[in-house]
Amino acid sequence: MPYHFAMLAALLALAAGTFAFRLVGPLLWARVALPPRAEDLLKTAAIVLLAALVATASLTTGHGAAGIARPAGVVVGGLLAARKAPFLLVVLAAAATTALLRLAHVN
Known part of the structure; x- marks a missing residue:
């Protein structure tokens, strides 16, 4: 059972990180001038x-x-x-x- 919990936690952490990276791009696009x-x-x-x-x-x-x-x-x-x-x-x-x-x- 702990193995499945660790796997689920890793999956959720990666999903949250991916969502955060995808969200930061459009939010910072107007603030950062390259x-x-x-x-x-x-x-x-x-x-x-x-x-x-x-x-x-x-x-x-x-x-x-x-x-x-x-x-x-x-x-x-x-x-x-x-x-x-x-x-x-x-x-x-x-x-x-x-x-x-x-x-x-x-x-």
Whole structure:
């Protein structure tokens, strides 16, 4: 029983912390003025962080490389997204590309 209580307490603490972080942003946005250079850097940092997340998720699996099929699907989805294709088409084309390459044993 103490294990479940500790787990619940940790879950509630993390939920409260997440809520507090999300609440502080809009509350302080009007009070804190950042220099234009810092705002540009934050925007760039968000893009770089998202690109790193996509690269890590698409190029690796476990402790090794993901092979060719998954990155190929990501590239197809990225190209369609860059051409402003509908989101459903982007997702289906990326999934189909990955599935067909795996079906052809191009791992």
